[in-house]
Amino acid sequence: MAYEFFIANRYLRPRKRFGPVGLFTVLSVAGVLVGVTALLCVLSVMNGFEEEVRKRIVGTNAHVIVLRYGNEGISDADSVAAEIRKVKGVLSAAPFVYMKGMISAGGQSDGIVIKGIRLGDERAVTDVIQNIRPPIDSLSAGGATGHPDIVLGRYVADNLRVIQGDTVLLTSPFGGQVSPFGVLPRVRKFRVAGIFTSGMYEYDASMAFVSLAAAQDFFQTGDRVTAVEVKIRDLYDAPRLADTIVERIGGFPFRANNWIELNQNLFSWMKLEKIMMFLILTLIVLVAALNIVSALIMMVVEKRRDIGILKSMGATGAGIQRIFVLEGIVIGAIGTAGGCVFGFLLSYLLDRYKFISLPGEVYFIDTLPVRMEPLDFVMVALWAMLLCFLATLYPAWKASRLVPLEAIRYE
Numbered sequence: 001m002a003y004e005f006f007i008a009n010r011y012l013r014p015r016k017r018f019g020p021v022g023l024f025t026v027l028s029v030a031g032v033l034v035g036v037t038a039l040l041c042v043l044s045v046m047n048g049f050e051e052e053v054r055k056r057i058v059g060t061n062a063h064v065i066v067l068r069y070g071n072e073g074i075s076d077a078d079s080v081a082a083e084i085r086k087v088k089g090v091l092s093a094a095p096f097v098y099m100k101g102m103i104s105a106g107g108q109s110d111g112i113v114i115k116g117i118r119l120g121d122e123r124a125v126t127d128v129i130q131n132i133r134p135p136i137d138s139l140s141a142g143g144a145t146g147h148p149d150i151v152l153g154r155y156v157a158d159n160l161r162v163i164q165g166d167t168v169l170l171t172s173p174f175g176g177q178v179s180p181f182g183v184l185p186r187v188r189k190f191r192v193a194g195i196f197t198s199g200m201y202e203y204d205a206s207m208a209f210v211s212l213a214a215a216q217d218f219f220q221t222g223d224r225v226t227a228v229e230v231k232i233r234d235l236y237d238a239p240r241l242a243d244t245i246v247e248r249i250g251g252f253p254f255r256a257n258n259w260i261e262l263n264q265n266l267f268s269w270m271k272l273e274k275i276m277m278f279l280i281l282t283l284i285v286l287v288a289a290l291n292i293v294s295a296l297i298m299m300v301v302e303k304r305r306d307i308g309i310l311k312s313m314g315a316t317g318a319g320i321q322r323i324f325v326l327e328g329i330v331i332g333a334i335g336t337a338g339g340c341v342f343g344f345l346l347s348y349l350l351d352r353y354k355f356i357s358l359p360g361e362v363y364f365i366d367t368l369p370v371r372m373e374p375l376d377f378v379m380v381a382l383w384a385m386l387l388c389f390l391a392t393l394y395p396a397w398k399a400s401r402l403v404p405l406e407a408i409r410y411e
Helices: 003-011 020-060 077-085 119-123 154-160 212-219 235-248 264-302 304-312 317-353 374-400 404-408
Strands: 064-068 090-105 108-117 149-153 167-179 182-196 207-211 227-232 254-258
Touching (some): 077 090, 077 235, 149 167, 167 212, 264 304, 264 317, 317 374
Parallel strands (some): 108 207
Antiparallel strands (some): 090 227
16 A cells, blocks of 8 residues: 555545544535535436426327418318327327316316316327326217216315215307307306326416317317327337328428427526536535545644654655545545435435325426436536545645645654
C-alpha cells in the first residue's frame, strides 16, 4: 500500500473518535448520505409520476385519432377503420362520437363529455372498458325496450349521487327543435349501467360513455362519427404512423392527432420539473461537500506537525495533497454508497406499500407512484462523488503548502 493510502486510512480512524475532527467526519458522511437519499427518492417519484400519467393518458385515449377537417364528421366510418387496420403497425381501430352536453339527476347537474362507442371495438383500443364496475358486455341503445345505457365517470356519479340502475337526464343544445321561444334543447333519459374509474381525475370527473347508436341518435349525426381512434403496436412511433395512416386513407380532408402531440406540453413540463428538482436537491449534497471542506481543514490544522515531519522526510507536496484528497473521496464514497442503499430501500417501500396518498383532483392519480431508474442512481452517485472530490482540493492544497520548519517549530 502506498504511504498516502496508509496515512489517509489512519487519519480517518482517529484515536479520539468524539473529537472535533471525528465529529465533522461523521457529519460529512451523514450529509452526503441524506442528500443522495433525498435526491434518489425524489427522482424515483418523478419518474413514477411521469410513467403513471403517460400510462393513464394512453390507456384512456387512443394512440392516434383520425379526424376530418370541418364539422361534418366522418361518413362510412367502418370502411375507413378497415383501411386503417391494414396499415402495418396498427393493432385496432374504432369509430366514435364525441360531443358535449349536460347531465342531471335528483336536482344535481353537471357539464359532461359524451363518448359514443361500440363496446367491443373500444375494448381493443383503450383500457377504459376494463375499469367499468360492474363489468358489462354491451351498451343498450334503448329504443322501445327502455332507456339507453350510460356509463359515468366515478366523480360524475358522486356529484350526481347516482348508482347503477338509476336514471339520469341528458341534455344537448345541438339538433334541438325550433320554437317561437327559440331552439329547445334535446332531452333524453339514460339508465346508469356502470361506473368507470380511469385513475385520472380529469376523465373521471367529466366523461360518460353511451353506445355509438344511441349517441348518433341523440346528437342526430346520422351515420357519421366524430373520429376514428387507433391503437398501434409501438406507441412512441405515433407521430410517424399517424402520417402513414392519413396517406393510406387518401390524405385531405383527413387529418390525424397523436397522444404525444396532444400532451407535449405536459411531458415537457414534467421533464423540466425533474431537471429543476435535481438541481435544487443537489444543494443538499453541496452543503455536505462544504462539511467535508470543514472536516479536512480541521484535520490539516490538527495534523500540522505530522505534515511537517512527512515533508522533512522527503514527502512531496503532491503526496500530501493525495492524502487529503483520498480522505475526502473516502468520506464521499461512504456517504454516496449509503445514500444509494437508503434511497433504494425508501423508494422500494414507497412503491411496495403506497402509504402516501394524493388528492386526485390535483395530481391526476391517487397514490404516490415510484419508478427507480438505474441511470439515475449512476448519475447521482457520479455527481455526488464529483462534488466531494472538488471539496477536497482547497484543503489538500493548503496542506501541501505548509513549510516543514514552520509546521514543527513549536512542537
